[in-house]
Amino acid sequence: MFDTINIGTTGLLTHAQGLRTVGNNLANVNTPGFKSGQLAFTDLFNQGAGGGQPEGPGTGGSGTGLGTLGTHINFKAGLDTSTGNPLDLNIDGNGFYAIERDGQILYTRAGGFHFDEKGILVNAAGEHVKALADGKLVDVNVETLNHSAPKATAKVTFHGNLTSTVTTPPINPSLRSIAVYDADGVNRPINLSFKNTGGGAFEVTVTDAAGATLTTGTIKFASGFPVADANSVSFSYAPAGTQAFDVRLDFSDNVTSLVDQTTLSMASQDGYTAGVRTDQSIDGNGTIKLFYSNGQTGDGPRLALANFRSASELEERSGSAFALKEGGQATYGHAGDATFGTLRAGHLEGSNVDLAEEFGNLILMQRGYQASSHVISTANEMIQQLFDMARR
Template sequence: MSACRRLSIFARKLHMFDSISIGTSGLLTHAKGLRVVGNNLANVNTPGFKSAQLQFAELFDQGSGPKAPQDSPHSNGLGTGVASLGSKINFRAGLDQSTGNPLDLNINGNGFYAVRRDGEILYTRSGDFRFDEKGILVNSAGDQVMGLDSGSKLTEISLDKFNNSAAKATGTVKFRGNLTMTTTTPPIDAKVNAIPVFDANGVSQPISLSFKNNGGGNFTMTATNAANATLSTQQLKFVGGLLDPAQGPLTVNLAAAGAPAVNVKLDFAGITSTSETTTLAPNANDGYVAGARTDTTIDADGSVQVHYSNGQTVKAARLALANFEADSALEQIGGSAFAKKEGSSVQYGFAGTDAFGKLLSGHREGSNVDLAEEFGNLILMQRGYQASSHVISTANDMIQQLFDMKGR
């Protein structure tokens, strides 16, 4: 065999080896793609999970042979296979899921929850929250959910200082209804019994009020305690069926054993005095007994509301939301959480303000995996892998034929 022919056969072998290399790159890259699709499908029920898609890129060889003319429609490069540029995360909102848990939240709009894991601040759309045994708000992964204080500083949300509601002495009792001005013989006095009033220790010290009709819209009010002892006697005046604007407030001094004395204001503004039957009754009381925490909820603006057995509600903290200029500022680290890339900026705020979305209580965001799309991608990865394997087997057959030609 001539040297020229041997050289030609050797060159063809090299091209066949390149084809095997190209086919191998296809196998490896489509295997990565299959892994990405498989991970998406495996997390179809993971709250807050964001699906990803592998990005393919061609490998191109300019070649070392003669160059084609500039105006030629042909290219020198033959290609050297395919590679991956990594996966691209899809940040579209996941499916809204109703849970019935008042602590679960779904962000309707922009924003991520800020959570702390091992001292590092991470970001997530997964809103399945609960209070742990220490009274700290955490998610299902055990990450501490962060709030935002008045100084725009991230802080944990704790119920440690909200276990009980202290008692409050009554300051004002408001009344509603009508006080009849009709006089009879003998006169019938109006009376309101057992009005709940609380002393400085939060102990109920009910009082009763009786109204003697003096005629002409004038009444004498007498306040007595539970032991029927008189606490105060004062005048109440009406003009044209309405409380006289010059009428000053009526105040009852409430003194109980073991508690400081308190002055209770009796507010009759808005009541009437007509010939109708007396319907006078207490309408509001700003005092209350001590209470224990009974429930905790989160409002649409992220405010944590603590409810007590005495009917009181206190705002404990407000959840922080984070927003980024671009999705590329985040990198996936697992547990439905993302870390901020170095050099990226983050903006913190509250739900319902600026560009941040509102929160929906009793709901959470599920995975955004589209099963139809993923099964389509699954077929594409399978076919790409199959085609690459055929390239390798075909190139191998051609190399074998070249070896056989050399042998002959």
């Protein structure tokens, strides 16, 4: 009878532990990146314990109650949630983010990130998110990428029509004060004028903002379209106080001389002034994309992803994170590489807790605990009856 009470006690303790696991799952139903656990039950036996009784067919050990094989973590992907934050990431496929906590590398699927005041990418707890550079894990730091250097204009392209019916075509206002940047990013505007010299040829005069002539060149048209070896004008521009730089005026694409109206205007130019970082995001390959006030973009570090031979190499830590067990091995790479998934910006991976399953487990834990308590109560009553018989 006393053994029966011990058996009932193991049932109480184990189902209470199971209830704790279920309760933890339900409590974290809205925790990003949380992985649910399930307590594995096992029966306990004393092998060959027969109490002096002969063993017959089908006999064996004597049951001694209920135990556990530990909590198994379910690593299936959690619910995808759209957040609209370009620094929130969801891994579509295999992989874990690598984060640093108290000098130790941990792994997580929770991808809610932001840049701290030092320009370092961190998670909600302020732990540094790691990038992979030259095979090493490094911090994602954009502080050194706050500025975009200026670039001198090397090419200006045009589009539209240049009338061939008058000697001096009227100038489109957009051909006045055309932005041209020197090596320091300073705008040194130029003006263009044209003169029809006959036979489809036009003399192009380039002047600076003060009206001084910088160069004169010729472009030619055949049947209204630019001639390949006469479709641009080049000159060296040396504004006062700055280093000379070469500029090519390109009329080769989308420029015609077909109709009376002149619509010629600048299409683009490749120079720009200095800029400061105004925004950042992360693309599907984990590359930090930087945006600058001068309209330029740049690439920063690329996030590291980790993978493992087996999920059993991981052990749970707080904050939806996991540590590598002793003897475990992590393989690092980038999103989109062979064994790694891609990233979805503006999305988070939520908890993978299945509410229907957990409420079912909640009932099972309650019934198991209740049954174990009945076993103890019944055994106690039988022992009491035995003592009453002995007293009589």
